[in-house]
Amino acid sequence: MAILVLGGAGYIGSHTVYELIEAGRDVVVVDNLLTGFREAVHPKARFYQADIRKREEMDRIFETEHIDGVIHFAAFSQVGESMTNPLKYYDNNMGGTTVLLQSMVAHGVDKIVFSSTAATYGEPERIPILESDATRPTNCYGETKLAMEQMMKWTGVAHAMRYVALRYFNACGAHASGKIGEAHDPETHLIPLILQVPNGRRDHISVFGNDYPTKDGTCVRDYIHVSDLAQAHILALDYLMNGGESDVFNLGNGVGFTVNEVIDVARKVTGHPIPAEVCPRRAGDPAQLVASSEKAKKVLGWKPKYDDLETIVASAWAWHRSHPNGFAD
Numbered sequence: 592m593a594i595l596v597l598g599g600a601g602y603i604g605s606h607t608v609y610e611l612i613e614a615g616r617d618v619v620v621v622d623n624l625l626t627g628f629r630e631a632v633h634p635k636a637r638f639y640q641a642d643i644r645k646r647e648e649m650d651r652i653f654e655t656e657h658i659d660g661v662i663h664f665a666a667f668s669q670v671g672e673s674m675t676n677p678l679k680y681y682d683n684n685m686g687g688t689t690v691l692l693q694s695m696v697a698h699g700v701d702k703i704v705f706s707s708t709a710a711t712y713g714e715p716e717r718i719p720i721l722e723s724d725a726t727r728p729t730n731c732y733g734e735t736k737l738a739m740e741q742m743m744k745w746t747g748v749a750h751a752m753r754y755v756a757l758r759y760f761n762a763c764g765a766h767a768s769g770k771i772g773e774a775h776d777p778e779t780h781l782i783p784l785i786l787q788v789p790n791g792r793r794d795h796i797s798v799f800g801n802d803y804p805t806k807d808g809t810c811v812r813d814y815i816h817v818s819d820l821a822q823a824h825i826l827a828l829d830y831l832m833n834g835g836e837s838d839v840f841n842l843g844n845g846v847g848f849t850v851n852e853v854i855d856v857a858r859k860v861t862g863h864p865i866p867a868e869v870c871p872r873r874a875g876d877p878a879q880l881v882a883s884s885e886k887a888k889k890v891l892g893w894k895p896k897y898d899d900l901e902t903i904v905a906s907a908w909a910w911h912r913s914h915p916n917g918f919a920d
């Protein structure tokens with residue numbers, strides 16, 4: 592029996608495939624390569640270039656492979672783009688998930704681990720954020736991810752499918768092998784953008800706002816290593832395979848760092864002065880997002896290995912220094 596990873600050529604998907612293969616699992620990867628990279632797919636995974644919005648393509652995979660469980664990363668994930676082109680997000684994220692769930696039900700596949708996000712909470716009502724806190728997304732991306740969670744919930748009620756939604760905070764870092772890492776086009780995330788400065792691809796990093804109600808005025812985020820996120824998917828899958836009920840878990844380190852603190856850590860790791868310039872706030876950024884991941888630790892037995900920001904940034908730097916142009920290098 593195999594695990595089907597949808598979006599397994601993307602950033603978090605490819606790292607999860609590496610962890611699954613290293614754990615001895617049989618893995619099938621589906622990706623349409625719109626935002627993923629063929630080079631990111633582990634050579635031991637069976638790869639299908641297919642689109643989850645196409646029912647016949649999904650049916651063919653479920654008919655060809657013996658799939659025991661699904662891990663679903665196949666979605667668009669840029670907050671800014673979701674605000675200027677919301678229908679693109681409804682089409683791929685919710686439309687794709689509709690087709691996927693229909694095909695799973697038709698083929699009797701009843702377990703799914705889903706890549707969700709802290710963006711489902713919107714502006715938090717308290718820090719650290721608990722899974723039981725209100726979900727009021729402030730952008731279309733978060734709205735589609737919350738709707739995808741609900742689609743799994745109600746499909747589960749009707750068809751006895753069980754799901755785990757993993758709400759990640761700020762994913763970062765790269766695989767220890769140096770073979771895969773973060774590569775987005777365009778890049779919008781803080782740590783890879785900072786590291787473009789020592790890589791000679793930009794001359795400074797922009798700091799989006801220094802008038803937030805935080806200790807140095809810049810936004811606070813909870814940075815979690817991508818390999819720790821990957822491990823959580825395997826634990827969530829095993830939880831479902833052992834009969835666990837559908838549930839939602841936060842995944843973060845539980846420690847917040849300001850944008851200025853992250854830049855300082857990157858200066859230390861790279862030995863580069865990394866000039867920073869303060870710019871106006873970016874629309875839709877909450878001042879602080881920090882997770883309580885106690886539930887994932889207690890129920891899934893999750894233990895993040897990378898609890899130190901310097902180690903996390905060093906792991907990202909090892910990848911970006913050797914791959915300044917991502918998978919093109």
Ligand code: UFG
Binds near residue numbers: 668710732779799800
């Ligand atoms: N930032 C800068 N300068 C930059 C880029 C980012 O100051 O050039 C700041 C942002 O304003 C934010 C912080 O750095 O305060 C982190 O920004 P990222 O874009 O790296 O990450 P976000 O916190 O905005 O987004 C992450 C995920 C999203 C998810 C969101 C949940 O990448 O997918 O968390 O809120 F939706």
